[in-house]
Amino acid sequence: MRVAVIGGGVIGLTTAYALIREGHEVDLIERRDEVGLETSFANGGQLSYRYVSPLADAGVPLEALGWMLRSDAPLRFKPQFNLQQWRWCLQFLAACRRSVNQRNTAHLLRLALHSQKILSAWREQDALDNFAWRSNGKLVVYRTPTSWAKASKTPGDDNRQLLSAEQCLDTEPALAGIANELLGGVYAPGDEVGDCYLFCRQLLQRLQANSAFKLHANYDVKGLRVSNGKVKALQLNCGDEHLVDHLVVAAGVHSIALLKPLGIDVPLYPLKGYSLSLQLDNPKAVPETNVTDYDNKVVYARLDDQLRVAAMVDVGGWDSQLDALRIKQLRDLAARSFPEAGDFAAATPWAGLRPATPQGTPWLGASGINNLWLNLGHGSLGFTLACGSADVLAQLIAGSPAPIALDGLTHT
Numbered sequence: 001m002r003v004a005v006i007g008g009g010v011i012g013l014t015t016a017y018a019l020i021r022e023g024h025e026v027d028l029i030e031r032r033d034e035v036g037l038e039t040s041f042a043n044g045g046q047l048s049y050r051y052v053s054p055l056a057d058a059g060v061p062l063e064a065l066g067w068m069l070r071s072d073a074p075l076r077f078k079p080q081f082n083l084q085q086w087r088w089c090l091q092f093l094a095a096c097r098r099s100v101n102q103r104n105t106a107h108l109l110r111l112a113l114h115s116q117k118i119l120s121a122w123r124e125q126d127a128l129d130n131f132a133w134r135s136n137g138k139l140v141v142y143r144t145p146t147s148w149a150k151a152s153k154t155p156g157d158d159n160r161q162l163l164s165a166e167q168c169l170d171t172e173p174a175l176a177g178i179a180n181e182l183l184g185g186v187y188a189p190g191d192e193v194g195d196c197y198l199f200c201r202q203l204l205q206r207l208q209a210n211s212a213f214k215l216h217a218n219y220d221v222k223g224l225r226v227s228n229g230k231v232k233a234l235q236l237n238c239g240d241e242h243l244v245d246h247l248v249v250a251a252g253v254h255s256i257a258l259l260k261p262l263g264i265d266v267p268l269y270p271l272k273g274y275s276l277s278l279q280l281d282n283p284k285a286v287p288e289t290n291v292t293d294y295d296n297k298v299v300y301a302r303l304d305d306q307l308r309v310a311a312m313v314d315v316g317g318w319d320s321q322l323d324a325l326r327i328k329q330l331r332d333l334a335a336r337s338f339p340e341a342g343d344f345a346a347a348t349p350w351a352g353l354r355p356a357t358p359q360g361t362p363w364l365g366a367s368g369i370n371n372l373w374l375n376l377g378h379g380s381l382g383f384t385l386a387c388g389s390a391d392v393l394a395q396l397i398a399g400s401p402a403p404i405a406l407d408g409l410t411h412t
């Protein structure tokens with residue numbers, strides 16, 4: 001079977017890879033001249049399999065009101081004259097009920113654990129290891145009594161251990177710089193880290209070694225031609241058409257524009273985030289584990305000789321320009337937390353648009369149109385969920401049963 005995939009980010013590339021492994025022929029269409037240059041480029045690097053709670057949670061609306069008064073708030077809302085933004089926000093508020101959050105967390109956890117299994121199989125079978133991957137665990141640390149009280153209400157287990165402030169420091173001595181503010185932490189020993197862009201590059205290299213794969217870079221898909229209930233062709237910027245048997249849309253936030261003319265109204269909104277990549281002068285001065293500073297909503301991951309710092313959610317439009325104030329806040333916060341790590345003034349800044357649904361759960365599988373499939377809306381967990389989502393798509397397209405229950409993860 002010949003399958004076209006739109007989008008050369010981590011979702012499109014893993015989909016192409018899973019399809020090639022199943023024996024299909026794959027055309028990957030990407031509008032940039034290289035893969036992995038948009039949201040998959042310099043994200044937080046965390047394969048956060050056991051910490052998948054969506055942003056929409058009880059208490060967030062109230063917290064967000066307080067954040068509106070702060071210029072350094074982790075979440076910033078810029079109101080626009082845009083129906084899509086307001087509709088997304090209303091659906092987000094509806095998803096903030098505790099019971100809805102718990103349901104969506106369970107759906108994401110199922111997909112995340114499947115993803116971990118699939119990545120592990122791919123790494124072992126295809127020696128996919130050249131992307132700063134490590135199994136290093138994740139430690140979420142709490143600095144305020146309210147957040148720590150909430151976190152410590154959930155009992156620990158083998159996958160998720162509650163640690164006192166002292167135990168956090170034993171697990172991660174590089175936290176010494178914030179020792180006097182630490183109240184406790186939650187440690188997930190099975191979580192992993194990797195460089196998402198290098199992962200994309202390595203997938204592409206493996207794909208290009210297979211004659212059944214073809215990358216069509218610099219092709220912008222402008223529309224989808226549908227007739228008799230099937231997608232027949234992609235309409236390209238050069239004026240040509242690319243005929244398709246099966247099509248997967250994995251175009252991140254840009255999936256909205258492709259699907260809307262077909263009557264598929266994807267509830268996506270771009271949640272802008274920022275990162276810094278710091279060349280380390282002193283690797284011992286930064287954590288070995290992935291660390292999330294819960295109250296500041298900042299994540300830290302060591303990727304070989306670099307520290308990746310990622311944070312912030314700006315709800316307010318489609319540009320991925322850097323915001324000087326946000327970058328300064330991120331530099332200051334990271335430098336205060338790990339002062340000996342290196343020269344934060346020289347760290348490379350980046351911004352990207354998370355393709356987020358209000359509930360935080362992606363849309364996988366059937367679209368309602370016969371040969372059109374969806375793999376989109378992975379929000380802040382696209383790297384974590386990519387391999388599992390790709391496997392789900394490859395199984396469904398082959399006509400096999402889904403490898404995990406898909407409730408809460410489909411559109412139809």
Ligand SMILES: Cc1cc2nc3c(=O)[nH]c(=O)nc-3n(C[C@H](O)[C@H](O)[C@H](O)COP(=O)(O)OP(=O)(O)OC[C@H]3O[C@@H](n4cnc5c(N)ncnc54)[C@H](O)[C@@H]3O)c2cc1C
Pocket residue numbers: 006007008009010011012029030031032035036037038039040041042043044045046047048219220221222250251252253254255258271272273274275299310311351352353354355376377378379380381382383384385
């Ligand atoms: C600051 C930040 C930190 C993050 N940290 C983490 C983390 O630690 N762990 C984690 O799991 N996730 C993280 N994420 C989320 C993760 O990066 C995204 O979920 C993921 O990259 C989305 O991948 P994608 O392939 O859907 O989108 P993209 O990477 O944006 O890829 C979509 C591709 O489609 C192409 N495209 C779009 N439209 C067309 C068209 N019409 N024709 C042809 N090509 C097209 C684009 O050029 C692009 O290359 C983070 C995100 C941000 C912003």
